[in-house]
Amino acid sequence: MAEVVLKGVEKFYDNGFHAVKKVDIVAEDKEFVILVGPSGCGKTTTLRMIAGLETISDGEIYIGEKLVNDVLPKDRDIAMVFQNYALYPHMTVYENMAFALKLRKYKKDIIDKIVHESAQLLEIEDLLDRKPKQLSGGQRQRVALGRAIVRKPKVFLFDEPLSNLDAKLRVQMRAEIIKLHKKLDTTIIYVTHDQVEAMTMADKMVVMKDGVVHQIDAPLEIYNNPVNLFVAGFIGSPAINLIEGKILEKDGELYFSDGEITFEIPSRKELKNYVGKIVVLGIRPEDIYDAKFNQMAEKPQNIEAVCEVVEPMGNEFIVFLKTKNAKITARFDPKHSPSIDKKIKISLDTNKIHIFEKENGNKI
């Protein structure tokens, strides 16, 4: 069991590309940490540096208080699950799982015991004699997990392990990995580009872009309080609505206007400095209601919009609305399906809005 600490970690590739920029991450002991970001954001490079598969250009990485910058992968006491599973094709499932133990000179009967225990845990006992090519995608994924857990390492590293599975299997494996984390009780560092995966599985989420860490926090905390425009836009599906406009002041109250729609916003102290300036307002689709059915007690801010498209999801309706200057996505209760091409009134829960600076995207 161990915590993993990254201090000012940098990665320059030989061609001069600056892939990871001054990254500081602390993964506490037994924590499930997920690095998430769009492709090319440096998350996989960061993971590979923790694994020792990539050299560190600058900074320090500690695993369980031991500086591992120059420690070989095999001596870091880690296990890694690769995106393409990387099962040894010429070995059976049993041999795949026993390989690491054999290299560590475990006795035969002990290897046998550990492999069978792990196989039982992952329900792959009946596959032990098969070769990887005789397995389905989901089964290969389990074997890859099995190969990682036999050694009981301090830290598990996952590199987009679910991205090759179909949607249904992915949801299933997600739950299994969460269960596995509880059972094994070890630190997990997990890389994905799928924000749903990150939201559902992580104890701590690290949002990265262009080699820079933008925010580290619990998933819900990041969802509710994104530090900047990128994080706000990346986390959440459907994505947050972002509307560019000005902050106005009238009779001591603050208003937001994009030139056409105008509504009152909570007059926080920090916002007063931005009166008359252009800002970006973010509001999540679930904080927009059909005004007819709105039950918000305080100051509902109503605006008019034309309903363009309705996507019935069964449990909810995703409604795409349009005002003169902005496009707005809303999540309505399925009982409140609006008619297409009709003007409707919508209410915004302005307590839930986020206001960002236009220039640097930081939250105000």
Added chain:
Amino acid sequence: MNKTVQTILTYMIIILFVIISIYPILRVLTISLRPGDNLLNESLRIIPENATFQNYVKLFTEKPFLLWIRNSLLITFVVTITGVVLASTAGYAFSRFRFPGRKAGLLSLLVTQMFPATMLLLPLYIMIAKLNLVNSFTGLVIMYSASALPFCIWLMKGYYDTIPTSLEESAKIDGASKILAFWKIILPLAAPALVITALFSFMTAWNEYIVAAQILWYEDMFTIPLGLKSLQGNMTTEWGMYASAALIISIPVIILFLSLSKWLVSGLTLGSVKE
């Protein structure tokens, strides 16, 4: 087109090609079985009248044929081992590591393939002569290895390129050193390419005549192709013995191809990773 007609046509074409390729071999067989006075017979019978093994017997009793076979086997064996060992390791280095001179190295290996072997004969001979290796098996092994290796290295490199690096990375995390990961994971997966490398090295040495004719001068050092040629005299050629020798030396090649054919299947890496 009707499916039956298509099948019949396909088979007819295949049969035609089988006849074209098998006829010369049958012809050689016939000649090897003919008694001495019957060589120029124009009969098309595969097993001739008065068929006899006398040519085969003469080959082993009157000529140092066994010695030639031994020489050829020895040289071929060494060339094949050298080829497999050097090509498998050099190909791996070219495929996996980035080092100064990598591109130039690969390119110069390719360039050597652009010249016909006969053109390289003179410079190679001078080199071998200066090394005092004329009339030695070592000289011949060097010449053969040098001509087989560039192709084999490229072949191995190309095959390694198709094996995902995540397999070695996984092995490294599992506790294997670089060499162990190569030995335990990559080499077994490269078996099809290794087999082709071995076959190519084997064929380079086993059938070669021109180079051997320059390097080896004495009859007791001859390889089989040289020995065969020596059956061709100024006045007469012993066609019967010639034919029987030709058949005998093709046997190891046939056995080799048949026994290795199961390794020639590609797609051994199938299923290891999701494409």
